[in-house]
Amino acid sequence: MKITVVGAGNVGATCANCIAQKELANELIIVDIKDGLSEGKALDMWQTAPINYYDTRVKGVTNDYAATAGSEVVVITSGLPRKPGMSRDDLISINAGIVKSVTENVIAHSPDAIIIIVSNPLDVMTYAAFLTAKKARNKVFGMAGVLDTARYRAFLAEELNVSPKDIQALLMGGHGDTMVPLPRYTTVAGIPVTDLIEEEKLNAIIERTKFGGGELVNLMGTSAWYAPGAAAAQMVEAIVRDQKRIFPVCALLDGEYGMKDIFLGVPVVLGKNGIEKVIEVKLNKDEMELLEGSAVAVKSVMKVLDEMNIFA
Numbered sequence: 076m077k078i079t080v081v082g083a084g085n086v087g088a089t090c091a092n093c094i095a096q097k098e099l100a101n102e103l104i105i106v107d108i109k110d111g112l113s114e115g116k117a118l119d120m121w122q123t124a125p126i127n128y129y130d131t132r133v134k135g136v137t138n139d140y141a142a143t144a145g146s147e148v149v150v151i152t153s154g155l156p157r158k159p160g161m162s163r164d165d166l167i168s169i170n171a172g173i174v175k176s177v178t179e180n181v182i183a184h185s186p187d188a189i190i191i192i193v194s195n196p197l198d199v200m201t202y203a204a205f206l207t208a209k210k211a212r213n214k215v216f217g218m219a220g221v222l223d224t225a226r227y228r229a230f231l232a233e234e235l236n237v238s239p240k241d242i243q244a245l246l247m248g249g250h251g252d253t254m255v256p257l258p259r260y261t262t263v264a265g266i267p268v269t270d271l272i273e274e275e276k277l278n279a280i281i282e283r284t285k286f287g288g289g290e291l292v293n294l295m296g297t298s299a300w301y302a303p304g305a306a307a308a309q310m311v312e313a314i315v316r317d318q319k320r321i322f323p324v325c326a327l328l329d330g331e332y333g334m335k336d337i338f339l340g341v342p343v344v345l346g347k348n349g350i351e352k353v354i355e356v357k358l359n360k361d362e363m364e365l366l367e368g369s370a371v372a373v374k375s376v377m378k379v380l381d382e383m384n385i386f387a
């Protein structure tokens with residue numbers, strides 16, 4: 076098994092480190108455009124192998140896609156992160172070109188790879204990679220829901236003073252302030268969360284989740300990486316180990332939830348074929364309205380990408 080991570084910055088390096096520690100591949104290639112960055116991070120990582128006890132060979136390269144040839148899974152994290160005061164959508168003009176050129180290089184050397192996009196604005200960068208890769212929708216999708224759900228679960232675990240392991244939750248929609256955490260599909264060891272927490276506190280946690288990325292940007296001056304890197308690696312694990320895990324993933328909809336031609340976070344089954352099934356949960360009127368609102372927000376940014384005219 077060969078896996079590539081593109082982008083050796085905060086998220087890419089963290090994701091690669093998780094992949095190596097989980098021993099998901101024999102060979103792990105890290106690519107970046109900055110001279111020496113991937114080589115340095117890969118060397119540093121490889122020197123943890125005797126300590127963390129893994130044998131995945133980690134190799135870093137500068138823009139050398141021949142070294143990535145034959146990768147079965149590729150995670151794309153290359154692109155600018157936002158700074159305080161910016162929205163994720165503000166990154167589109169630079170990141171669209173980066174995601175397009177990286178995807179072209181990836182496909183040229185690994186035509187069969189499953190591609191996971193991390194770069195922001197996530198839903199639209201996944202659309203950009205899909206337009207470039209020209210692959211079936213099960214093989215090009217984005218990471219956001221695993222991260223957003225993890226934030227929601229972590230906040231709930233803290234509030235309830237229970238293990239995060241026991242919080243199960245679902246969150247749908249775009250990876251922006253319109254994301255839709257679903258309390259009706261949130262349980263604590265099987266107990267509906269609404270039985271354990273007052274409505275006002277739950278609503279405050281939902282709001283904090285929606286702006287969870289921005290909270291970290293304001294604290295650190297750049298965006299998060301530990302949870303995003305771990306989230307992308309968890310998706311890689313589900314694919315590589317054919318686990319059939321159910322995660323919220325940014326996927327192209329083809330009639331599900333009454334929507335078509337849009338990338339949106341929905342629950343899917345992830346296994347060796349990538350997205351093996353899009354699950355349609357029953358949403359009530361209010362939940363459906365929130366999802367549709369989120370879709371409108373994503374569509375408006377997809378339109379900006381279309382107007383950039385770089386995929387003609």
Ligand SMILES: NC(=O)c1ccc[n+]([C@@H]2O[C@H](COP(=O)([O-])OP(=O)(O)OC[C@H]3O[C@@H](n4cnc5c(N)ncnc54)[C@H](O)[C@@H]3O)[C@@H](O)[C@H]2O)c1
Pocket residue numbers: 081082083084085086087106107108109112152153154155156157166170173176177192193194195196197218219222250297298299300303
């Ligand atoms: N989907 C999510 O939930 C999520 C979470 C966190 C971050 N992100 C996004 O992930 C991206 C990376 O974030 P980060 O914190 O790692 O940023 P970073 O600046 O630390 O790293 C980005 C890396 O991309 C590299 N890069 C730029 N252009 C490249 C190219 N053409 N080819 C190869 N490498 C290239 C840069 O040299 C840099 O090392 C950002 O767009 C950020 O917004 C998304």
Ligand SMILES: O=C(O)C[C@H](O)C(=O)O
Pocket residue numbers: 156157163195250287288289291292298299303
């Ligand atoms: O918030 C960001 O800009 C990065 C990422 O999308 C996140 O949610 O952490």
